[in-house]
Amino acid sequence: MRRTFLNIAGGGAFYSAVAAFVVLTAFPFYWMLITSLKSNPDLYNITNIPFWFNEAPTFEHFQYLFQQTQFARWLLNSLIIGLCVVAITLVCALPAGYSLARMAGRSGEALGIGIFLTYLVPPTLLFLPLSRIVASLGLQNSMWSLVLVYPTFTIPFCTWLLMGFFKAMPVEIEEAAIVDGCSLFGAFVRMVLPLSLPAILTAVIFTFTLTLQEFVYALTFISASAQKPVTLGVATDLVRGDIFFWGEIMAGALIASIPVAIAYNLFLDRFISGITGGAVK
Amino acid sequence: MVSIAEPIAKPASRYRFILDRRDVLGSIMVAPAILYVLLLVGLPFLLAVYYSVSAYTIYDPSWRFVGLSNFRQIVNNPVFQETLANTFLFTFGSQLLGLVLGKFGALLLMRPFPGRKIVRALIILPWAVPIALATVAWEWMFDSLYSVINWTLISLGIITRSEAPNWLGNPHLAMLCVIVVNAWRFFPFAVVIFLAGITSIPQDVIDAATVDGAGFWRRNYQIILPMIMPIVAVGLIFGIVFTFTDLSVVFLLTNGGPVGATSVLGFEGFQVGIVSGDVSHGAAISLFMLPVLFFVVIGMLRFIRRREI
Numbered sequence: 001m002r003r004t005f006l007n008i009a010g011g012g013a014f015y016s017a018v019a020a021f022v023v024l025t026a027f028p029f030y031w032m033l034i035t036s037l038k039s040n041p042d043l044y045n046i047t048n049i050p051f052w053f054n055e056a057p058t059f060e061h062f063q064y065l066f067q068q069t070q071f072a073r074w075l076l077n078s079l080i081i082g083l084c085v086v087a088i089t090l091v092c093a094l095p096a097g098y099s100l101a102r103m104a105g106r107s108g109e110a111l112g113i114g115i116f117l118t119y120l121v122p123p124t125l126l127f128l129p130l131s132r133i134v135a136s137l138g139l140q141n142s143m144w145s146l147v148l149v150y151p152t153f154t155i156p157f158c159t160w161l162l163m164g165f166f167k168a169m170p171v172e173i174e175e176a177a178i179v180d181g182c183s184l185f186g187a188f189v190r191m192v193l194p195l196s197l198p199a200i201l202t203a204v205i206f207t208f209t210l211t212l213q214e215f216v217y218a219l220t221f222i223s224a225s226a227q228k229p230v231t232l233g234v235a236t237d238l239v240r241g242d243i244f245f246w247g248e249i250m251a252g253a254l255i256a257s258i259p260v261a262i263a264y265n266l267f268l269d270r271f272i273s274g275i276t277g278g279a280v281k
Numbered sequence: 282m283v284s285i286a287e288p289i290a291k292p293a294s295r296y297r298f299i300l301d302r303r304d305v306l307g308s309i310m311v312a313p314a315i316l317y318v319l320l321l322v323g324l325p326f327l328l329a330v331y332y333s334v335s336a337y338t339i340y341d342p343s344w345r346f347v348g349l350s351n352f353r354q355i356v357n358n359p360v361f362q363e364t365l366a367n368t369f370l371f372t373f374g375s376q377l378l379g380l381v382l383g384k385f386g387a388l389l390l391m392r393p394f395p396g397r398k399i400v401r402a403l404i405i406l407p408w409a410v411p412i413a414l415a416t417v418a419w420e421w422m423f424d425s426l427y428s429v430i431n432w433t434l435i436s437l438g439i440i441t442r443s444e445a446p447n448w449l450g451n452p453h454l455a456m457l458c459v460i461v462v463n464a465w466r467f468f469p470f471a472v473v474i475f476l477a478g479i480t481s482i483p484q485d486v487i488d489a490a491t492v493d494g495a496g497f498w499r500r501n502y503q504i505i506l507p508m509i510m511p512i513v514a515v516g517l518i519f520g521i522v523f524t525f526t527d528l529s530v531v532f533l534l535t536n537g538g539p540v541g542a543t544s545v546l547g548f549e550g551f552q553v554g555i556v557s558g559d560v561s562h563g564a565a566i567s568l569f570m571l572p573v574l575f576f577v578v579i580g581m582l583r584f585i586r587r588r589e590i
Contacts, residue, residue, distance in 0.1 A: 014389070014392070014394075015394075017385070017389055018389050018394075018400055021385075021386055021389060021400075021404060022400055022403050022404065024382075024465070025403055025404050025405075025406050025407050025465070025469065026403045026406055028407075028415055028418040028419060028422065029406060029410070029418070031418055031421065031422060031429065032418050035421065043427070044427065046426065046427060046432070050427070050429045050432050051429070088317075091313065092313045092314040092317055093314060095309075095310035095311070095313070095314075096310060096311045096313065096314035096315070098310060099306075099307040099308075099310035099311040100311060102303070102307065103307050103311075111311065111315075115314065115315070115318060117578070118318050118322050120518070120519075120522050120574070120578060121322055121326065122522065122523070122525075122526030122527075122547070122570065122574070123526075124526045124527070124528055124546070124547035124550055124551070124567055124570065125326070125329060125526065125567050125568070125570060125571070126322065126325045126326065126329065127550075127551070127554075127555070128329060128332060128550070128554045128555070128560055128563050128564050128567065129324075129325035129326070129328035129329045129332065129564070130321070130325050131555065132328070132342075132560070133321075133324075133325060133328075148321070149321065151317055151321075152317070152318065152321045152322050155314050155317055155318060156314075156318060159314055184302075184303060184306050185306055188310075209409070212411055213411040213412065215411070215412065215413040215529040216527075216528060216529060216547070216551075219529075219532070219551075220551065220555055231411045231413040231414055232413070234413070234414060234417065235413040235414065235416070235417050235533055244421075246421055249417055249421070250417075250418065250421065252414075253414035253415075253417055253418060256411065256414055257410040257411065257414050257415075260409055260410055260411060261405075261406055261409050261410055263409075264405060264408075264409030264410075265402045265405060265409065268405065268473070
């Protein structure tokens, strides 16, 4: 009797703790959702219950966002930036990761750690010289400056990620291909790359989400509205003087957050399988 | 799906010998990545060091060498001293809070229960979603007039409307807010790190300890925690480096205010170097991050290496 009571009490405490954690992490996103769907009179009345609709929900903030602001343009910019950075990153990180994984001895390992450590060099240390470099290349106020700069952190990370994957891959695969007449490079292109698709997909998702999350370089390099990526546009462009367009800001934040949240959750499992799941056991 | 490569019949090309030499091909394949990093991380880094000892502004881009005078001026500036103190408070406050929350979160997620996958996905959210967007949501929650936190406190009868705190307008509360938001952003990462560490411990080690009479706390703090220390150290490197150098939470939530109460190094470097155009002083301020980062990374790497041996 006493035992079951303790069990129930323990279970209750456990689920309350879980619920508290979920509220802590997810409430700001619920807050985005409910704010974006509320009409302005509902939003700006301090006697109204803030957690639920006191007046009929409305899509007017979403309409305003797409019709009266450059939100669609910002989404497109982020997409273009992300795709270009993914391409540059793959071209550099795939061969580099493979080379470092197969490089014998300490030089490969040291070079690998060296590349990875550059991932830890913060944007706030580099944005000043990079902004001068970007300006002298004539890229200031252009989203192409971000395409140029973002690979500085995506290449190190993906090289490291892919290096781990290639290390787990048995050398016999390439050796078999070489016996069959492939060159070493041919074995990499024809055998190793097709077997690495899960790892490549992980690298692509990771690179894309990293470019979406970056804020410091975008803030430093770009002030023209039409060139902003979506995070910068939503965070800085929907404020006129002292007036925050809260409904629009929350709607924009919500739309831009959802794909990243989904990709990241997919990526978590991919990340683990990309590292542990070799092609041939 | 993938078949064994067909024998290649065509004659070997002139360049074939390059593609067959493992060392040559290895260097060629790693070169693009190294070049990119050298040109856009190494070179700018050296430039930053040079800016900090020159008199470079966007109005007068001269390369005149001025020695350490920029650093002297900065160190003697009380505003900068406050910024430096803020940066440490901000970093270690949010890391400590994040670690505690992360440990508890991992403890909860270790136990299987219905809906754990969904709970995990929801707990990952703050780390996954772009921080700039999450921060504007927090800014709205801390709004001086329409704060949902204040509304809740008032309706629960804890405070009255006249004494409702102005979260981002009060220097101490504003610092608390940026710390909380930053801890909120990082603790899911700590959860994942703790979980990865704990699942890597063989179950029989824990079972053996239980048989030997180790209770819940003893198991947690004398067996599990020491065993996952290396992976926690890696997590801490990331947390400290990215928090110590970040400016996005401060920029969006408080813009360094009220009156500099939440200004941190990254933000101050941005204000001076970009907004005011005083590149040299901005670079000098940013470079103050370097020794701390250096010691954190070296210390942690040594710690990990020692644990592994």
